[in-house]
Amino acid sequence: MWAFTKSVLLGTLAAAALPSIFTVTLAIDSLPEGLDGGGRLFPSLWLAILPIVVTIPIVLGTSVLFGLALTVLLKRTEHETAAAYMISGAVLGFAVPLVILLIIGAPEGHWVALLGALSGAVTAHTWWRSAREPNGS
Known part of the structure; x- marks a missing residue:
């Protein structure tokens, strides 16, 4: 379970890191006037963590x-390799945000798919490595 959690968290950080630079700066x-600025701490904090x-x-x-279905497929077909996971993760990471953007009618945000590809590759690579370590740690 820790391997899965670690994979999701690192994949999230990979995608959210760059936008977080901007949102933290804006926040x-x-x-x-610092922390006693009229109750605006929560909206600023929310803005800072919004990418995550x-x-x-x-x-x-x-x-x-x-991802879990892909793991089953790769195991059954005996095609489990780091490259298979990372390429599949990058493709899924690219496609999913793009589909979401098209569904909500915001295709101008297509650049987010590049962050998704990075996130997918990081998630898949972390899963590949973490799931093979003793005790999944």
Whole structure:
């Protein structure tokens, strides 16, 4: 279970790291006069963590719906390799955000699919490595 959790968390961080630089900067900038700025701490904190809040359900959902099925498929066909996982993860990571953006009618955010590909590759690579370590740690 730890291997799966670790994979999802590292995949989330891979996708959320770059946008977080911007949202944390905006959050700090939006704090008027430090921490006693009229109750605006929560909205600023929310802005800072928003990339993680948005990314984690997507990475988790994709890992559960597609990643675990992919693991079964690769094991049954005896094609389990680091490259197979990483390529599949990158393709899924690219496709899922793109499909979500098309469904919600926001195709201009297509650049997010590149972050998704990075996230998918990191998630898959972490799963490949972590699931093979003794006790999954």
